[in-house]
Amino acid sequence: MPKRTLTLLTAVAALSVSVLPIAPAAFAEEASPVGIGPAGTLDTERGLFAVTAWTDTAGADIVSVSAKVRSGQTVVAEVPSLTELSWPKGRFQVPESAVLKLAEDGGTVPAIGRYSIDVTATDSKGGTTTRQDAGVLDFTLRPQFTEMHPDAQTSREDRSLRMTTRLVGVQPGSGDTVPLAGREVSFTRKYDNAKPERDTTLNAVTGDTGEVASPEFGMENWASFEARYTEDSEVARGSAYEYERPSITPYKVELTAQADKTRALPGETVTVTGRATHEGAAVPGTSVRVSLGSDGRGTAWGETVTTDADGRFTAKLTGTPGIRLSGWVAEAAEFYVTGHVSGPLALPAESRIDKVVSKLAADGKVTVTGTFRNTYDREDRFDYEPVQLDFSADGRTGWKKVAVTKASYYYQAFTLNTGTTTGGYYRVHHVLSDNFTESFGPVVRLSRTQTRVVSVNASPEPVAKGATVTVTGVLQQNAGGWKAYASQPVKLYFLAKGYKTWSLVASGKTDSKGRAKLKGTAGKDGSWVIRYAGDTAHFNSTAVADFVDVR
Template sequence: MSRRGKATKASLAAAAVTAASVVAPAVAHAEIHDVQLTSAFDRMSHDRIATFTLKAKSSDGIVAVDGTAVNPPAAAPYAALRFTLVDGTDKDGTWQAALRADAEEHPGTNIVQVTVRSADGSTSSRSGGFVDCHPTSITDVGYAPKTIDIEHPDVTYQGRVMVRKYRDEPLEPAEGATVRAGNGTARTGADGAFTLTATDPSMSVSVARQGALCGATESTPLTVVKEATETTARLVSVRPTRDGAEVTVHGTVMRDGSAGPMPVSGLSVTIDYQEGTANTVAVPKTSGGTWPTTGADGTFDASFPVTRSGRLLIETPETFFLTGGSVDLGTVDLSRTARISGLTYSPRPLAYRGSLEVTGKLVGDWGAIAGAPVFLEFSTDGKTWARATSGTTTAAGGFDFFAADAHTEKDGYWRVRYAGDGLYKPLVTTPTFVDVRYGTAIAGFNASPEPVKKGKSITVKGQLFRYMDKKLPGPNAPVSLYFQVKGSSKWTQVAVVKTASNGWFSKTFKATQDGTWKASYNGSAAYLASNKPTDFVDVQ
C-alpha cells in the first residue's frame, strides 16, 4: 500500500456475511425471462453453507436448473449443484441450491455458473459467486522509530497475525502469512508473530488476502520531518522552427541536509508551459515522452516544443520526505507563428471531375489572421506542385476553396499555402491525399409485377451506369440486392448479381410477403458506390 494511502482497520464483523447478485445475459432463446441469481454466505458459521437462489419465468415451464462451482474462474468445476423448486411454479418460481464451502480447499473467489432449461429446449445462463476466506486481524502492532526523515528512513515493525475461523471460537495464530509495510516483508512464525524493517516505510502494515486468510490492514501513523528543497533553473536556448520553437531548460534540485545542501536524485520534474490563456503542459522530448528526472548530482535537462509565446514554470513535487517547489522563468517570447486549424477536404473519395471543397481557418498567436492571401495547391506525386485556386481569409480567418473539373480528374495530393507577412511566418500544410473515383448510378430499377400473387415469380432489375467523361453502362459489376419485409426496419441481402455488358442486371425471386426491394453497387478502388433505389411490391 502507498505510504500516502489512508490506513484502514480490519473488521472481523464486516467480513462475516457476504451477498451478491449477478445478472449476465447469455440467452439462447427469448422464452426464459426475468432471470435473477443471488447468493448468500456466512463465512463464520460452522456449517459454511453458501445458498444460491434463482428466480425465473417461462411460459412453457422450467424443467431443470443446474449449476457448477469453479475456483479459480478458469479451472474445471469442483462441484455440481442441483437446484430444487422452493416457491411458486415451474412457470414462475424460485429455485435453490446449497454448496458447502471449504476455505482450505477452495479459498478466494468461487464462481457458480447456472443453466436454466425450459420445456421447449431454450436455455439461459447466469453466474454468481462468493468469496471464501477466514477473517484475519493484525494485533499487538508496534513500530519504531515513530519520527523519521530522509536521512533516517528505516522503520522496524512487529506484531502478530491472527485468524478467527468461526464466530464462537477465539483467535488463533496465522502461521506463514506474508506481511508488508512499505518495501519490507516478513512471514509469520508458528505463533503468528512477525518482525520486519522497511527502508521505504508506510503508514500501515498489511496482510493481503492469501490462501485461506482474508486481508487485513493496521494503521501505523508516522511523523515525517520533511526537508525543504530548493529548485533552480535557467532557459538554455530557444530554437525557432517552422512550427514554433524548441525550448531547452537546465536545472538543479537540492535539499537542506544536516551537513548542508545535498543533491536530490531520481525526482520527476514537471514542465508547465502556459500558452496564451490556455494552460498547456508540454512533454519533454528528451525523456521519451515522460517528465525529466534528476540525476545523481540533482541536475535535470529538458527540451520541448511550443507554438506560442507563453509562461514557463518548473515544478518539483512534494514527496514523502521532501517539500515541493517551483521556479518561474517568466515569458518565452516567440516570433508570431501562423497555423491552419480545422482543415478539411471533402468529399473523400472524390467523384471524377467533381467539386472538392477545402475549408479551414488561418490563425496566429493572437487569434484569427484576416484578409490574408491563401493558396490551394495540387500535386500528382507530392513533389511538384501547381496552384489550383486562391482566396483571401475572412474577418474570422476562414477560407473556403472549391476545385473541380481538370483539377479533380486524377488522384493526388492537396495542400494549403500561406506566404506569410511582416508579422507572421509562412506555412504550408501537410499534404493530404485525395482518391478520385468514377461516379456510378443505378437507373430503371424496378421490381415487378406489382402487385403479385403469393408464390409467383417477381423480377428485380435495373441498369448500372458509370460516369467517366460521359455516361457509360457498367458491365460485369457486382450489384447487391436487398429485401425489407413490410413493417420491419431491417434490410436483408438476398443476392449479388453481375451486370451484363450493357449494365443491366436482373434476378427472379419467389414472392412470399409484402416488402421493399433495393439495389446497391458498393463501389471499388476505381468507382464510387451508387445510389440505392427502392421499389415496394404488394404480395396478395
C-alpha cells in the first residue's frame, strides 16, 4: 500500500482527544414528541456511526433518521437515511453502503480528524426534531500491527533474537492502511514459568514505513512475546496488540545409560551412569535429569547432574515409599538440548496384609480370608497379586507354603484354603515381586483337640439278613493323653460293599466312660463305624470300620 499524505483537520482541534463530548440537544419552542439519543462512532469501522431515536406519540413509529457531519459550520458529509438495526429496536446506523470515506478514497470527508454530528428524526405522525451536536464522528486511524516474527530462530549457540513487526493505521471507510512512523512500541518477553527471570519489556521506535524491530532479547527458556502500542491523538486513537511464540533449533544429543540394579526396594539407592554425545563427540557441561519413571516418562523424584569433560554423568536415585513405578529415565535438562534414554527397573510399592481371619474346621481344613493392598494408597488397583499361606509347627522355624491364591483386582480380598491338618501355626505371606514388597499377616495358632473311636466292633458276624447288628466303640479325646470322652453325641454309619457313600443308621450318646452302643438292621454285606462330628474345640473323630458278612 503506497504511503498516503494525511491532512489533519484543524477545525475540530478544540475538541477533547481523550473524551468525545456530546452536546445537549437544542430546545425547540415546543417540545417535540420525537427524541434523539447520543450518536457514537463504531470503533471497528470509524466511517460508521449509530444513534438511538424514539417518539412519545401513541401509535407512532420513527420512519426516518438522517444526519449531517460538519466541521464548524461546514457540512462535509450527509447521510440521507440511517438504517434501523434489527436489535436493539430504535437503534439506527449509517448503512455500510454509505460508509464515510476520505475525499481521496472517493468520499467527501476532507481529512482525518473529529467532526460534529447533527441528527434529524421524524415519526409516522409527522413529529420531527433535530439534535445539533448529537455526537462526534471519531474519523481517526485505528492502530494495528502486522504479523510479528523473530528475526532468527534461536539455538544453543546463539540465544538472542529480535521481534519484528509493522505498525500501521487503518483508515476509516476504505480500510486502507498507512504507516505510523515515529511511534514507540513496547515489546515484552514472558517466560512460561517466570524463570529464569520475570517479564522483561523493551521499547523501540517505528521507521518511515512503520516497521519496527525490538531490542535484542535473550531466550533461555520457552517464552512468548507481545507487542503493544496505544495512541490517543488527532490522527489516531486506540490500542494495537500482537503475540508470537517463537520456536527454537534443538541441539540433539544421544544419551546412553544403565542402572546398577534391576529392582530397588523403598529406601534403596539406584546408581545410573551414562554419557552424552553429539555426532559421536562428548558433550561436556550439559544438564541431565535422571529420575524414577513410568512408561518411559520421568517423574518429580530425581536428580539433575552435569556431564563431565568426557560427557559422562552419574546420578543416585532412592526408591520412594508408596509410589509404584517402573523404570528409570534420563533426559536432557538444558533448554536447547534434546535427548532421552530409559531402562528397566522394578520399584515395588510397600504392601500390607489386613483383616486376616483364620479358621480351623472340625474336619481339619483351614480357611483364611483377608485383604492385600498398597500401604500408602488405598485406591491403588493392580492385577491379581499372589498371596500364600505358610505353615510352621512351632511358629518360628520351618515355614512352608501350603496354599496360594490371588488378591482380587477391585476389592483386594483373598481366600486361602488347605487340606486336612491337625493344627499348627499359620501366616499369610506376600512374596517380594516387581509390584509390591514382601509382607506378612499375623502368625496365628490354630488348634483343636483330636478325637477317635476305638475298639469298634459290629456283631454278630456273620449275621442273618434282617437281623439286628449291634455296634460298640469307645470315644476318646487327646487331652494330655487319650482319655474317655463322656456324654457326647455319636452316630452310626453303614457303607454297603461296592458303594462309596456312607448312610446314617442311628444316633446316640457316649456313657460316662465314653462307650457307645448303637444298633442297625443287616441288609447287605458292608462296613459299620461310629463317628463323632466334633464341636468348636474338637476335631471330627477317626475310627476303623468293622466289616460284617450278611448271609
